[in-house]
Every structure is written in structure tokens, then in C-alpha cells.
Amino acid sequence: MHALIVVGHPNAGSLTHAIANEIGNGIADSGSENSFELADLFAQGFDPRFSQDDIDAFEMKAPFPDDVLAEQKRIEAADTLVLVFPIYWWSMPAIMKGWIDRVFSNGWAYKDIDGEKVIKKLNHLKVHLVAIGGAGIGTFARHGYFGAMKLQIHQGIFDYCGVEVATSELLLLADGNDPEEHVKKAREIGAAIPAKTTKRELDMVG
Template sequence: MHALVVVAHPEPHSLTHAIAAQIAHGIAASPPLPGSHLGHSVEMADLSAEGFDPRFTLHDMAAFRKSGTAPADIVAEQARIDRADALVIVYPIYWWSFPALLKGWIDRVFTQGWAYEDVTVGKSLKKLQRLRVHLVAIGGADQRTMARHGYFGAMKTQIDHGIFEYCGAQVVTSELLLASDTGYPEAHLEMARGFGKKVFAHPD
């Protein structure tokens, strides 16, 4: 099986990148599925290094309105997701949500006609039901702050439910890794490798 690991952080030596790399290693090292002799493959999508443009342009709007075709870079991103059995997104928390780069990737790539189809007002056709999504967020606040203000719950509502479940994708994992966690940061790296080994452990 094949996984696409998306990372959105401008610093290649960041903890975010290190965690994404460990997840990828774990996926690649995990045993084949029962009855198969094929291992698992991983593609890394480093949005910053690749120079992905997060700006939603008039061309994107035309594609949304179906008065134009999707830009070539978006077609390529959608093809990467289409090739994947699992989508893993690793990102730092900026202002209690995605970084702008990652939000722009979602805005531009998860388009009407590909990720979902509006049928009537308030109703849509979910088109990514085959996709399994794993979200790993890295933050600096402590658990008490996240719980007291309900930040993580708000993130799950707007990201897990508002984006992926709206498109029919199954959010299998939604992890929050914080600097206040015991054993930071080594424990996060160890957890990431173990997490990668579980991505394809129990498929539907």
C-alpha cells in the first residue's frame, strides 16, 4: 500500500520534519499485509521545499465554478493523493490551526468536482470515501492550556470534521504532540516511528 506524507514547515531541520521522516520510515519498515509479498511505499510532499503556491487565484475560482479547468499544479497534487491509500499530514500549529501554506494547499487541492460535489443547498456528494487520513499536529502550548480553552476540540471540528469528513475521508488518527509532553522531543520521534508502522496495520 502507498502513503502520501505531507509536511508544511519552512525549516527542513525542524521537529515537524523530523517527525514526518520518522513516520515515513515506520511506514516503509512495516510488514506487508497478510497474503501479500509487497512492502509499503511512501511519498514525501514537502510543500515549502517544493514551492507550492497556496494563493487561491482566479484560475482556482474558475475551476470551482466549472467555467475553467483546474491549474496544472493542482491536478498534479490531486494525482498524488489519488495514488495514495493513506494521507498523513504533519504540521506545526500556527494560531490554533494549520499554517497558511497547508491551509492554502487544502483550499486549492480539495476542490469541488474532485473532493466533493455540491448537489443542492446544504447537501453534497462525498468523493474521497476511500481515503484514510492521519493528522499529526505539533504545538508549543501545554495540555492544560489546550484543554482549558478547548483549542484541540476546535481544531478537530474545523479540520477533521469540517474538511476531511465533509469530503468523506476517514480521519483514522488525530494526534496532538506538545512541548510539555513527557520526554519531549525524543518521545515524539519514537512515537512517530511506531505510529508509521501502524498506518497500514489494520486496514478496512
């Protein structure tokens, strides 16, 4: 099993990066047949801006830009996708949202037929979401973050393309939570990913 771990944080020494790295280590430790690639969007200089070239590709009037094609190939080479990100304004950072805007485009992630029918094209793919937040669990629950995340991200993005959200983790820094414990848990999250992916593959074969 091969996982693509996508991280959206400008600081390579951040907790977000530490968690992403430990998820990768957990995947690698779970068996020699398992591997991962870390896609650091800031380090690679990914441009999240949806340009005229992206509009032309979205309208299927031109090929996808080269950097978008490269990201699509990385996803195609993976059995599962892991997104690790800090919560900015109750959502993911702009660079990760822009990555989704540009990469998960019409014609590749789905096909919009005259605005009447949508064909989901990524039914084979699973995604694991790991969000890092600064507020306490009470604040998130009280203001409906969990429902908002499911509506905006689970349903609004991934279900639209046929991608199954296998797991969705929220790691919080408030309420006395120890960042080191989150890093330890990240390794456990990574170790569990191959089994979940293998189950999906067996279900499809059966």
C-alpha cells in the same frame, strides 16, 4: 499500501520534518509492500493562494490548474494521507491550509449540487493528523483546542469530503516533553498506519 505524507514547515531541519521522516520510516519498516512519498510543500514551492484560476475551477468553468492536478494525482495514487504540521494560531500553517483550499476543490473532493446537496467523493481515503504544539496539555484542554480541531479539521474539511480521520495525534513540547521521544513515537505512528489502512480496505470488500 502507499502513503502520501504532507509536511508544512519552512525549516527542513525542524522537529516537524524529523517527525514526518520518521513516520515514513515506520511505514517502510512495516513491510516491503508498504511505501510512502513525502510532499514538502515549502521545498516544492507550492503556491497556497486561491487565485481566479482556482475560482474558475471551483465553479467548474475551467480545468484545475496544473499544480493542483499534480497534487490530486499524488493523492489518487495513495491509500492513505498523513498531514504533519506545527500548530499556528490553533490551526495548521497557511501553506497547508492553502494546499487543502486549492486541492480539495469542488468537482474532485466533493460535488456541490446547486448549494442544496453535497456528494462526498473521497470515501475511499483515510487521513492521519499529526500536530506539533508548543503549549502544555492543560492549556490546550482548558481552552477547548481538541473540540475546535475536531470541528474545524475533522468535520469541517475531511468529513465534508468523505475522508475518515483514522488517527489524530497531538505532540507537545511543553510539560517537560522530550522532542526525541516524539521522534521515536513518530516511527511507531508510521508503523501502525498500514494495518489501519488494510482494515479499512477489508471492511470495504466485506
